[in-house]
Amino acid sequence: MVDYGIAFLPRITALFKITNKFSSRIGGGFGYKSPTIFTEESERIQYKNVLPIDKNTNRLERSYGGNIDFNYRTTFGEEVTFSINQLFFYTYLDNPLLLEIQPNNLYQFINSSGHIDTRGTETNIKIGYDDFKLFLGYTFTDTRLHQNGISIENPLTPKHRINSVLMYEIEEKWKVGLEAYYFSPQKLSDGTTGKQYVICGFMAEKLWENFSMYLNFENFLDARQTRFDTIYTGTVTNPVFRDIYAPLDGFLINGGIKFKL
Numbered sequence: 595m596v597d598y599g600i601a602f603l604p605r606i607t608a609l610f611k612i613t614n615k616f617s618s619r620i621g622g623g624f625g626y627k628s629p630t631i632f633t634e635e636s637e638r639i640q641y642k643n644v645l646p647i648d649k650n651t652n653r654l655e656r657s658y659g660g661n662i663d664f665n666y667r668t669t670f671g672e673e674v675t676f677s678i679n680q681l682f683f684y685t686y687l688d689n690p691l692l693l694e695i696q697p698n699n700l701y702q703f704i705n706s707s708g709h710i711d712t713r714g715t716e717t718n719i720k721i722g723y724d725d726f727k728l729f730l731g732y733t734f735t736d737t738r739l740h741q742n743g744i745s746i747e748n749p750l751t752p753k754h755r756i757n758s759v760l761m762y763e764i765e766e767k768w769k770v771g772l773e774a775y776y777f778s779p780q781k782l783s784d785g786t787t788g789k790q791y792v793i794c795g796f797m798a799e800k801l802w803e804n805f806s807m808y809l810n811f812e813n814f815l816d817a818r819q820t821r822f823d824t825i826y827t828g829t830v831t832n833p834v835f836r837d838i839y840a841p842l843d844g845f846l847i848n849g850g851i852k853f854k855l
Contacts, residue, residue: 598654601626615668622660627691629653631703635693635750639838644693645702652691653705659685675722685712690739708741710748729759747781750839754778769799769808782837791817791840809849816845 605623612618629652636644663681670676687710691703714735721728733755737748756776763769775793782788794815799808819825819840826833 598628598649601654601656615666617665618663619665620660620662622658625657625659627655627657629655629691629703629705633691633693633703636701636703639701639835643700645696645700647703651705652703653689655687655689655691655705657685657687659683673723675720677720679716679718681716681718683712683714683716687711706739706741708739710737710739712737712748725762725764727761727763729757729761731757733757749781749783750837752777752780766801766803768801769797771795771797773797777840780839782839784836786836788837788839789823791819791822793817793841803854805851805853807849807851810847812846812848813841813843814845818842818844 601624603624603626605621607619607621610618610620629647629649631641631644631647661681661683663679665677665679667675667677689705689707690710692706693701694704696702712735714733716733717731719728719730721730735751735753735755737751738745739748754776755778757773758775759771759773761769761771773795777791777793779790780788792815793813794817796811796814797808799806817840819838819842823840824836825838825842826835828834
């Protein structure tokens with residue numbers, strides 16, 4: 595933090611237990627992030643042609659935010675458990691670090707003179723029955739960049755995201771999971787709109803006393819941006835690369851052995 599000054603980070607949170615099944619939390623505070631090239635934007639282009647951070651020109655990203663959520667838990671019969679969490683959030687990010695392309699086709703992180711505000715909701719549901727657990731979630735995010743008196747939708751931020759995970763677990767014996775994630779169309783930096791896509795995965799792990807074996811099938815539907823959208827315009831010899839907003843590596847299988855020492 596020597597290069598970027600001192601950050602004051604107060605935070606406050608309050609929990610209200612309304613009944614044995616219903617509760618609510620409210621909180622807010624300040625935050626900061628040191629400038630770095632390791633962001634989602636630079637990762638999408640594999641850090642290619644990204645200039646290093648310059649401590650003489652880049653500044654801290656300072657944020658201010660608040661949230662409130664509501665939690666409800668109950669049981670149906672003796673075996674089915676149900677819980678739901680509803681969250682509302684707002685964040686104000688001052689002088690955000692934006693990745694901008696320079697005339698020489700290099701990319702540089704520059705602090706915007708404006709701000710980014712993010713507001714949205716997140717709903718999470720958990721249902722349990724015997725050795726099965728189902729997790730369902732939906733996130734709505736509205737992120738806008740305010741700069742030079744103009745407000746625009748922040749690129750590379752899907753407004754709608756759905757996640758679902760089904761787990762089967764026998765303690766100390768088996769773990770099996772199936773997951774699916776949906777990403778809605780999102781605005782890109784060139785003004786176009788990306789396609790919606792779904793990522794699915796499957797994992798299994800067999801546990802013994804001192805070790806376990808696992809196998810993962812990641813993105814087994816082979817969702818790749820190159821299958822449903824382009825990653826560049828122009829010719830192969832003189833390409834103009836577009837935003838990378840979806841996976842490029844496709845279907846992956848990995849496994850391994852974990853030991854308990």
